[in-house]
Amino acid sequence: MIHDVLYTIVKWLARICHYIYPYRLAVVQKRVVDQFYNAWISKSFVNFGASSQICRPCTLVGERYISIGKNVKIDHHSVLTAWDNYAGDTFSPNIEIGNDVQIGEYVHITAINSIKIGRGTLTGRWVTITDNSHGDTGVGTLHIQPTQRKLYSKGPVVIGNNVWIGDKVTILPGITISDGAVIGANAVVNKDIPPYSLAVGNPIKIVSLSK
Template identity: 40%
Template sequence: MTRLKKYIFRMCYMTVRFLPESCYSIRWIGILSKRIRVFFASRFLAKCGKNVNIETRSIFGFQVEIGDYSGIGVRAKLIGPVIIGKYVNMGPDVLIHTRNHKTDDPTIIMQKQGFDVVKPVTIEDDVWIGERVIILPGVTIGQGSVIGAGAVVAKSIPPYSVAVGNPARVVKSRLKENTIIGDAQSE
């Protein structure tokens, strides 16, 4: 597909992204809204799997890949190259960034220092990302992990982990029941 067509489909998506969310009270309106958003988004995303859910008012660009049966949450904002695996659930208001402003030189105004290099974010298969999670550049969230609501993920998370807090830290492994990591207490 030509670059111009991708821009046109993204512009169309930006107008339909305000349609009601997929769980709207009148079921057929929610289903239709979801299908319309996915129709336009799938035509400009780097990759779009099958049975994807893209919720209302989410914003993302051309460099996002989303796997089968995954979703982008309500009002989510994905900036830069983001790879989302299969069966990923994403809560509302998730922010994913792939680059930061430079702040290295105190003799230069921060606005004039530019940006760091882009560091892609990877979310592996079967991950659940809670509401209002912030994921920072270069992070990989391992397969089967759960990221608790409000977490700020600044470092990669190993597979099958439960991570919470700011900064996010692993508090539990999902591989063995009642495994405790760090100073978290069992339930």
């Protein structure tokens, strides 16, 4: 890709000049490359709000089905995939990320159906949010190699406003997490979470409700 070639050129020029102004050039290099990269990729999305940033490196598939609000940050090594076809099936995926959302490093968001993340939501690292799986758990399906199984969705994922999602949380298909909920680290969310509640564990348990 052209932007990868330009990134390499900028990186090597910065390394050569590093001996003159090491710290300043490192800062300038990062800012220039980040601005160039985001300006380049922003045109591929349904919407890419002002002051939003996707940090390199990251993996993006199906940007034309992804909408990103204003002042969003998606940190390094994250994966956003919206699949419109797989194993001969076609889908109409949709990923919507609201304003002021902060996505941690190594987060994986993948859709064949719909994933909506409300404004002000914060995630830790290594979070997985998925509306699909490789097949179901029927006996017939389990005889098929996982990569060859048809993608299957139990339903959309909806995450409300101002939700806080801890490190290594997994949010499964067909789940709604309501406004203001807090999801503890390492939790597996396999049922809906009420508003302004604290939920932890695998499987998830509601341990506290605010009044």
